[in-house]
Structures are given as C-alpha cells and as structure tokens.
Amino acid sequence: MPKITIDGIECEVADGLNVIEAAKTIGIHIPHFCYHPALSLVGQCRMCLIELDPIPKLQTACSTFVKDGMVIRTNTEKVIKARKAIMEFLLINHPLDCPECDQAGECDLQNNSFEFGQGFSRFEEQKRTYSRDIPVGEKLVRIQDRCIHCTRCIRFFREIVQNEVMTYQWRGNNTAMTPLEQDGRRLDTNYSGNMHELCPCGALTLKDFRFKTRPWNLANTESVCPLCSTGCNIFIDHKQRKIFRIRPRVNMDVNTWWICDFGRIDFGYAHSETRIAGPRVKGADADWKTALDTAAGLLKTTGASATAILCSADATNEEALLVKKLAAALGCSAASLPAPGVDPLEMEDHLLLRADKAANTQGLKALGIVPDPALADKLSGGAIKTLLLINPFNKQLAAALDGVRDAVAKIPNLVVLDHNETDFSKAAAVVLPGAVWAEKNGTFTNYKGLVQRINQAFAPAGKARGDFDILLALAQGAGADIACKTHIDAYNEIRDDLLKLEAQIKKDIEALQKAAAEAEKA
C-alpha cells in the first residue's frame, strides 16, 4: 500500500487509486466534473487540478494514480487560482439560470462555483445559445445551453448502457451534445434516467420530475426497489405523503451507482385512483374490526383442504412469516404460483434488470412459501372454497393467475389483501386495503440472497394499513398465539433462516461462475 502525503497529512491508501479517491479516504474533497468512478478517464474538465511535487505544472487528480512517496497539495494559492479560472471558463456560456433550473440545490456546477469560483465573470460578450428543452427520448429533456461538455453522458451510454446514442457535434465553442437515433439505435434505453444524477449540471433533466418541486423540500427515505429481484438500493424522495422521485443509492454489491428506468419512474400505483379506499365486506364499506373479524371467520369455515393462501412475492420476509403462521393456524397451505419463464440466475438485461419481477421470491423460498403448480388446478377445478389472496396486483402474480381468473373470482370465501383494485378485489367477499412498499417496514431478499431493509417513507394512504398488522390480526383471529408483534420481532425470528439462504445462494452462484469460467477456458 503506497504511503502518500496530501496537504501535509501522511496516509496509506489502497493501490490503484487516483488522487481524487485517495484524498476522499482522508476526507479531502477535490472538486471535479468529468471524472466518475464508473466511467473511463478523460481528464477533460480540468477542475481537479492539484500540485504534485516536484512537477512545476498543475496535474489532474483524476488521471494521476498514487505512488509511494507522492506529495500532493490541494489547497495552495496556485490550485485555488486555477480552480477560479476553470470555473470562470466553464461558466462563460453557461446561462446561470439556477432559479428556473431543476438541478439547483444538487448541482455540482452550482456547488463548485459557490465553493471554488470567484463570484464574477469578465465575459461581456454574447453567450452562445441553442434551442431549449429538446427531448432525449421519452424520459429526458436536454437544455444544451447549460452543458459544460464533461462527456459523462456520452461515456455512460457508450460504456455502461452499451448503446452509443450520444455524441458531440461540431467543435470548440459550438460543441453540443447530440443524441442521434441512427442505425436502429433507440434513445430510450432501460437506464437513461440515470443521467438525472450523472449530469453534473442541469443540462439533462428528468421529464417526470421537471418543475415539480425543489430537491431540498423532499425527505429522503432509504429503501429498496420492489420491481424486480435485483433489489436496487434507492432513495424514496417524498413530500406530504407523496413520492416525487426515486433515486439510486450506491451499493457496490447490488446496483452500484444505477437503477433502471422502471424502478425510477413506475411508482404511480402508490398514488393511483385505484388504491383501495377502505375495508369492504360483500361489496359494502365496513370498518376495520368488522372486516378483520369477518375475514378471520370466513377463513375457518370450509376446512383445511378447501382453504388456501396465495401470496405474491412482493411480501416482505416478516409478512411472509405471518403468512406461514396463519397457514399453520388454519392447517392450510401457503404458496405462490409458478411464474412463466423465471430462472433466478438468469439476467434479463446486461446490467440490472431481472426476469423475476417480484421483490422477494428468495425470501419467500427461505420461509417455505414456494410456487405450487398443483394450486392452479385446484383453483380452476373448484376444490378451493376459501382463499386468502395477497397482492394479486403484483404483475407476476397477475400473469400467473391469468388462466384461472374466472375460477378465482367465483370462489365464495375470497378474501383479498392488496393496495390497488383488481378484478379479484372487486369480486371478493372481504377486501382488506394494504400498503405499498413505500409505506412499509421490513426486509426483502434479493436474487443473490442478500437481505435488504426497506423503510417506511410515510403512513399507508387513507384507511389502508400495513400488511404486517393486517396479517397479525388475521392470524390472531384464527387462534394463533403469535409472539412477534412487530416487524423487528419477526425479523429476529427468521434471521438465521434468511442468512443461511444467503450463504447457500452465494455458494451456488460461485459454483456457477466457476463452472462458467472453466467452460470458457475449455
């Protein structure tokens, strides 16, 4: 490990770091624009200049890699002056329209200019301008005037998305980032939305979020995306019980810096018109006590063999535990349905998105709630007279239910627990309005077996309640004696099972990778 000195502080840093990352490890921030740890080095913006003994000229920290004995200075007169000059230069054509720019408040250009700029410009000429607000595919809007030519967008599409749709056009003062849909390339990739965070200024903004609110007005809750089994780490940015946007949260073991655009944009169901407004019994509004008592009563009426619990894999691990306990109390089975074409180790695209479009398939498996192929036959044959159907709104469960839709809707004692209306909730004897993931606490287990925490951003909408509480009441109503009264109790009870599965999957994946590597060698 090389020993280096930064601003007089001696430290030992990992091999292969550049000076920006090395300085970061001891809490020194070197401002930069074009450098991003996920992208190739271009050394283009010159914002990261530092002094490196004994070289007389300033060096770019992004493209200088640590070597034993290096002496680096980031706070000398010379560096400070250079930063001022670079900031002035970068702002020559920049419109400085922060008051109407979405990026304001979380903008590298604004922050660096505030911290390292000189506060005035000697540029008196006309700024060059372009036509504004050009759509880049369906999801982004480009304001070329604001662009500082860092080329992060170009490199992101080239290197990460591996679909080169952005390029620079013309040269010098006229250089403009240009999206080009040529030779069948489509601008709408599964990952375009990441430009929202990646662009260091407000040149590429997210259509979905534009002009909705200021970022500093939003609360940021750490959570996990529920839309596929990758389980990308996210921030839910919300205000007044409403989600405004979803952003990636860095986790190098899961999603690195990115999320897919589905996870970013598809949260409308949390606030949709079709959210189930309140509990219902036989189609009529009911209070919670009546609905829960009726449901618990119904579940016991037709005997264990004609009763079943069918659960989507969007349930948290803690909810799944209660489902198991409820099933045990009723003596019936708890299962999911096999989803067509889901292989837990097969990627759906090269980056993050997976074929398994449910959040917690592995967690349910660890707790013994697995797809039951016989259940579909029992449902269509009319053998099931009482069914607790949990979250048929989930796309994967909805697809699996497709063939038995009518049969399920006709089940006499159908109890539906869900957050949005479906054909099933409309036909159910009892409807229990549950929560969406943003309204829940608990854990999901991703496809790699990693157990990840989701945190409640805000309370369930309207009269809805958390699924955990509803299941707890049902289980108690069915006569079960349940010790775990909170999601934390429940987690502690299943922790060992979950961690065992995680270790197992890790081994499986390693074995698969080894086999693949050997196959490649041979």
Added chain:
Amino acid sequence: MEFSPEAMKEVEKLLSRYPIKEAALLPLLHIAQREFGHVSLEAEAYVASLLDLPAPRVHGVSTFYTMYNKKPVGKYHVQVCTNISCSLMGAEHIVKCLEKKLGIKPGQTTADGKFTLSEVECLGSCGTAPVMQINDDYYEDLTEAKIDQILGGLK
C-alpha cells in the same frame, strides 16, 4: 448508398494498414466525401457500418472537422482564406469580389449548382497571400483581375 469498386479497393488497403478499424475513420470519410459529394448522415452511417462503429461516433468525428462538407457543394468549391496573413493582404476584398461575381454569400451555392463559396482558415500558403483553393487546386497572389480570369476558365 455504396462505394464504387475502386473506392472499396482503397478501403481494403487502408484497413490493412491499421491495427484497429476505427483508425481508418478519417481517410474513409474523405473517400465518402469524394464518392458522394458531401458527408451526409447516411454517408456517416455507411462508413460506420464499414468500420463496425456506432454511427453517432462517426458523426462526432465528421462534424469536428470543417473540411468534411455536411451539405452538398457546387461543382467548384471556392474556399477563400481569411486568416491573418491573407486578411492583411486584402482577403476581405477578394471575398467581396467573389460575392459580387458569383452573386452569393459565403456558405451559399449558386442556383445552377456550379459554385459554392466558403471562408476558410489558413491554407498554409501565407507567403503567397491572399490565397484561395478551388477543389484541389491553389490560386495564389490573388487580385480582382486574376479572379475574373480564373472563374472564366472554369466550365
């Protein structure tokens, strides 16, 4: 859109010269300009396909260099140097003469498609300023009379 067989032979020779195909991009764009008259988006995509490159990358390169014409040009492309030495020697007057005689401004093409007029940077012939280049030929030490004679000789 395709190169002629002769041009394809040239392409093969060029490709054999470099370790990676991308390295042949600039000469291929020159061939495209010669073959198709100018470098259109379609021509860029065609060159991209010959080099297994994404078309947007080729576009970035072709727009960077001003010597690739992005729009069709006339039969004779008149490029007048207006950089410093030529300007000192009266390039501005030369441009005015050409504008008057051809009836077009720099960047425009005559209605019959015969002439396109452009202002360009230093042609590397400052010693004989003012200078212009028509297609591949240089015309030096220009005067108004000389221009009449040169243009008159172009059929």
